[in-house]
Amino acid sequence: MIKKLLFTAALVIAVFTGCKKDGSSVGPLQGKDDAAFAVYENSFLEGLWKLNPDWATSVGYHKYDSLLVIPNDQSRDKMVNFAKVQIDSLSRFEVNTLNDANKIDYHLMQNQMESIQWNIKQLRSYQWDPGSYNVIGTFAYILNEHYAPLAKRLRNFYQRMANLPAYYKEAEKQIKNPVTELTSLAIEQHLGGVGVIEKDFADSLKKTNIPQSEQKLMLDRAHVSAEAIKGFAEWLKTLKNDHPRSFRLGKEFYEAKFKYDIQSEFTAQQIYNAAVERKRYIHREMAKISKKLWPKYFGTKARPADSLDMIAQLIDTLSAKHVQPGEFQSAIGNILPKLTAFVKAKDFVTLDPTKPLIVRKEPGYMAGVAGASMSSPGPYDKDGNSYFNVGSLAGWPAAKAESYLREYNQYTLQILCIHEAIPGHYVQLVYANKAPSLIKSVFGNGAMVEGWAVYSEEMMLDNGYGNDEPEMRLMWYKWHLRSVCNTILDYSVHAGNMPKQEAITLLTREAFQQQAEADGKWKRVSVTSVQLDSYYTGYKEITELREAYKKKVGDKYKLKEFNEKFLSYGSAPLRYIKDAMLAKGGN
Ligand code: ZN
Ligand code: ZN
Numbered sequence: 001m002i003k004k005l006l007f008t009a010a011l012v013i014a015v016f017t018g019c020k021k022d023g024s025s026v027g028p029l030q031g032k033d034d035a036a037f038a039v040y041e042n043s044f045l046e047g048l049w050k051l052n053p054d055w056a057t058s059v060g061y062h063k064y065d066s067l068l069v070i071p072n073d074q075s076r077d078k079m080v081n082f083a084k085v086q087i088d089s090l091s092r093f094e095v096n097t098l099n100d101a102n103k104i105d106y107h108l109m110q111n112q113m114e115s116i117q118w119n120i121k122q123l124r125s126y127q128w129d130p131g132s133y134n135v136i137g138t139f140a141y142i143l144n145e146h147y148a149p150l151a152k153r154l155r156n157f158y159q160r161m162a163n164l165p166a167y168y169k170e171a172e173k174q175i176k177n178p179v180t181e182l183t184s185l186a187i188e189q190h191l192g193g194v195g196v197i198e199k200d201f202a203d204s205l206k207k208t209n210i211p212q213s214e215q216k217l218m219l220d221r222a223h224v225s226a227e228a229i230k231g232f233a234e235w236l237k238t239l240k241n242d243h244p245r246s247f248r249l250g251k252e253f254y255e256a257k258f259k260y261d262i263q264s265e266f267t268a269q270q271i272y273n274a275a276v277e278r279k280r281y282i283h284r285e286m287a288k289i290s291k292k293l294w295p296k297y298f299g300t301k302a303r304p305a306d307s308l309d310m311i312a313q314l315i316d317t318l319s320a321k322h323v324q325p326g327e328f329q330s331a332i333g334n335i336l337p338k339l340t341a342f343v344k345a346k347d348f349v350t351l352d353p354t355k356p357l358i359v360r361k362e363p364g365y366m367a368g369v370a371g372a373s374m375s376s377p378g379p380y381d382k383d384g385n386s387y388f389n390v391g392s393l394a395g396w397p398a399a400k401a402e403s404y405l406r407e408y409n410q411y412t413l414q415i416l417c418i419h420e421a422i423p424g425h426y427v428q429l430v431y432a433n434k435a436p437s438l439i440k441s442v443f444g445n446g447a448m449v450e451g452w453a454v455y456s457e458e459m460m461l462d463n464g465y466g467n468d469e470p471e472m473r474l475m476w477y478k479w480h481l482r483s484v485c486n487t488i489l490d491y492s493v494h495a496g497n498m499p500k501q502e503a504i505t506l507l508t509r510e511a512f513q514q515q516a517e518a519d520g521k522w523k524r525v526s527v528t529s530v531q532l533d534s535y536y537t538g539y540k541e542i543t544e545l546r547e548a549y550k551k552k553v554g555d556k557y558k559l560k561e562f563n564e565k566f567l568s569y570g571s572a573p574l575r576y577i578k579d580a581m582l583a584k585g586g587n
Helices: 005-010 034-051 053-058 073-091 100-123 136-144 150-174 180-193 195-205 212-238 251-262 268-298 307-319 325-346 398-407 410-420 425-432 438-442 446-462 470-494 500-510 515-527 531-556 559-568 574-582
Strands: 357-361 372-375 386-390
Touching: 034 053, 034 073, 034 100, 034 438, 053 136, 073 100, 100 251, 100 438, 100 574, 136 150, 136 180, 136 195, 150 195, 150 212, 180 195, 180 212, 180 515, 195 212, 251 268, 251 446, 251 531, 268 307, 268 470, 268 531, 307 470, 307 500, 325 357, 325 386, 325 398, 325 410, 372 410, 372 425, 386 425, 410 425, 410 446, 410 470, 425 446, 425 559, 446 470, 446 531, 446 559, 446 574, 470 500, 470 515, 470 531, 500 515, 531 559, 531 574, 559 574
Parallel strands: 357 386
Antiparallel strands: 372 386
């Protein structure tokens, strides 16, 4: 998991197939020039932020922190019109004359604008996803991120609340036939988050020397705002909804959303088919390893006839090797230097010692999220620190901690660190931040980011990490099945009709997950769509690209050279990295 980057991708987004761009409006060729394109990019972003202050705040652009836009027809029309104008402006550039970096930016901008049009005109989640009106995240961001003095942030917070009651009045007008699952989630999140406005804001005010009279005004407005949020949740609770929309996206919307969000060269259906194949392959490999390992752990005890049962028993046994709850954070601290040493010894990629990864205890406001995650500097703060947030298991009930530690056992804890940090997300982000494009940071491609992390796990193991132990490989396959089955699950549920029980069986029996993990995944798939495809899709495309690249360069192939060239394009969609890396002469 990676914060921030995906947060931005999750907001408003995406299209009108082939709207414009058919060569009809060639116009003056001002765009022959990369310099002109760079100027245009800046005005494009400035315009985008003005219309989407929440989004701007979340990427670290703070000029519009004090604004909250009422989500009505008028503001949506403005956004659609903005997209139309930008698509037109883009069409005046001759994309093939731009350099590789700008070419990719061009495609990203075009995709984003088409995506916005599609979201507003076709998908219309503002009518059926009450969660899309949750404004609390941005308030929490303003409160918790230390980008400006506290008093300044609190005054923006205060101004931003001015429109809040009107905002929720409008939301009630827009919602038509909300999805039941999304409605429950929205109620939960609004009631769960209102403390930011009701309590955290007041607590923070006490730490400033803002005059008492001014503080009084600020607190009064916070009170009114909190009431508006609770009122919205109550309204949702009592909303009469005879024909709720299904939580399933449907095949047509699914393919379109996949196209805009993942930007793969494949369709969702093709990726799904490949994932099913991959699952079969992994099961076969796991069975082979398990057969070999069986006597070591079970002696002469008979092997279960069913190979999935056999694999499950071995995984269960290996999962017992784990650290104690109090050692969780220090164990992670000990793994990272080993990974660094291995990456250096194998010369996979150059590590930049001036951008260290800082391991820290998970900050309070993140608590309850995953046990470990990366926080990377945002697009407008590239010199900021990278943090590896590690949650403490202190105070967890023993059974919950045990289950968690079995999941993140001696083997998978190492894989987790590879994925999140070295040479996974952290290393990729250091490279991405060297690619100077703001566009790529803002519209960062989730499939590339997650795909690289998954690819790097396999690269480590393929080169002998973990002493080539079959146990390590078996546990990686289990971990990898999560990515593969995420794709199978997401597609089957949203483009098909997979019932809950079948989904749980897929996850527990075929991906060897615990019941609690499977239940959590079902909940996630019933309130999100497409994002779960990014891990496997990205992995598949990078692996295939490496094979094609090997063929192209022949004897001159070096893994390090491939990795560094690949990373140099930033968090761009894989299809465009592929175009650049496989282009004739583009070596
Ligand atoms: Zn990840
Ligand atoms: Zn145990």
